[in-house]
Amino acid sequence: MSFFKEEDLRNGSVRLSDDGQAVVIIDQTKLPNETAFLTLKKKEEFYDAIKVLAVRGAPAIGICAAYAMYVLSLPKKDLPYEAFASEMLADAEYVNSSRPTAVNLSWAIRRQMQVIRDHAGEKTEEIVGLLRDEAVAIHKEDIEMCGRISENGLSLIKPGDGILTHCNAGPLATSKYGTAIGPMLLGKERGIDFKVFADETRPLLQGARLTSYELEKAGVDVTLICDNMASMVMKNGWVNACFVGCDRIAANGDFANKIGTSGVAILAKHYGIPFYTLGPTSTIDMSTPTGADIKIEERNPYEIKTMWYEKPMALPETKCFNPSFDVTDHELLTAIVTDRGIVYPPFDVNLRKLFEN
Numbered sequence: 290m291s292f293f294k295e296e297d298l299r300n301g302s303v304r305l306s307d308d309g310q311a312v313v314i315i316d317q318t319k320l321p322n323e324t325a326f327l328t329l330k331k332k333e334e335f336y337d338a339i340k341v342l343a344v345r346g347a348p349a350i351g352i353c354a355a356y357a358m359y360v361l362s363l364p365k366k367d368l369p370y371e372a373f374a375s376e377m378l379a380d381a382e383y384v385n386s387s388r389p390t391a392v393n394l395s396w397a398i399r400r401q402m403q404v405i406r407d408h409a410g411e412k413t414e415e416i417v418g419l420l421r422d423e424a425v426a427i428h429k430e431d432i433e434m435c436g437r438i439s440e441n442g443l444s445l446i447k448p449g450d451g452i453l454t455h456c457n458a459g460p461l462a463t464s465k466y467g468t469a470i471g472p473m474l475l476g477k478e479r480g481i482d483f484k485v486f487a488d489e490t491r492p493l494l495q496g497a498r499l500t501s502y503e504l505e506k507a508g509v510d511v512t513l514i515c516d517n518m519a520s521m522v523m524k525n526g527w528v529n530a531c532f533v534g535c536d537r538i539a540a541n542g543d544f545a546n547k548i549g550t551s552g553v554a555i556l557a558k559h560y561g562i563p564f565y566t567l568g569p570t571s572t573i574d575m576s577t578p579t580g581a582d583i584k585i586e587e588r589n590p591y592e593i594k595t596m597w598y599e600k601p602m603a604l605p606e607t608k609c610f611n612p613s614f615d616v617t618d619h620e621l622l623t624a625i626v627t628d629r630g631i632v633y634p635p636f637d638v639n640l641r642k643l644f645e646n
């Protein structure tokens with residue numbers, strides 16, 4: 290079954306502009322109060338949009354980076370191949386340095402650089418066209434992958450179940466359906482209802498601002514909770530499964546996701562609730578052996594102390610630790626739900642098989 294529809298390329302949070310000269314994104318920093326769009330053309334604009342989380346979520350960052358490589362190649366289309374390739378490499382390294390944890394960023398950029406290398410010595414104008422094709426292919430693949438992940442995730446839950454999610458792994462973070470909240474959106478389309486608990490996700494509130502927004506708009510029953518309420522909701526027996534996204538899955542099944550995810554996994558284990566991460570195969574990084582090898586982004590203390598408040602909520606001299614992600618140990622994971630199927634332990638063996646097949 291194909292999930293891809295041509296109009297989906299126009300409906301996600303990232304798309305090519307009508308004249309094909311720029312990337313248009315929904316500015317996720319403005320949601321839910323304002324639906325604003327940003328048009329990106331220069332490498333600094335791509336870097337900043339990724340850095341400030343105007344575009345965010347591992348797959349959406351990958352799609353944006355893929356289109357960015359095409360847009361950045363446009364003014365270079367008359368250069369000889371060697372100069373073209375070396376300027377593209379410099380742009381690629383710059384955009385790639387915007388955020389370190391989500392592997393989809395480097396994965397998409399590597400795919401585009403491979404297109405350039407595969408056509409060494411050919412006319413640059415034609416390579417520019419191939420970069421556009423590859424970006425569209427990456428975008429289409431993501432829509433297909435999200436559809437299959439949502440289908441596989443839906444097979445794990447029953448009508449009426451309570452699902453707890455953390456951060457935002459919906460359409461804004463990907464393309465169509467999303468990953469961790471895809472099963473609920475696909476279920477809704479088929480008349481199946483779930484009760485979703487969305488952690489607000491401190492400090493940047495992706496759960497409050499984006500997940501509850503997407504689910505409300507889709508008519509899914511969603512209840513917003515502060516991160517420190519997850520234990521009580523689980524203890525009350527309201528949660529049948531936890532579904533979270535991922536930014537990088539290591540070869541042994543450890544995975545990085547939004548800060549606070551590992552705490553949810555520990556609580557789920559305590560209460561005997563199945564805990565799943567849902568992600569496309571582009572988020573699995575077999576070259577990263579374990580979670581200890583994943584670089585974790587640290588962000589500005591301003592996000593904790595000041596960003597959402599009229600006045601700072603701590604003294605200027607108070608130190609802050611603001612890691613954007615944490616690593617969940619594979620032993621806490623019930624299964625990894627991918628577009629190629631549901632992977633159960635032992636993850637080191639079964640993830641390898643996923644790629645061999």
Ligand code: MRU
Pocket residue numbers: 342345346347348391455456457458459462463467468469495533534535536546547548613
């Ligand atoms: O810092 P963010 O908002 O980009 O973090 C996003 C997450 O942690 C998501 O859960 C992850 O990227 C999966 S999105 C399908």
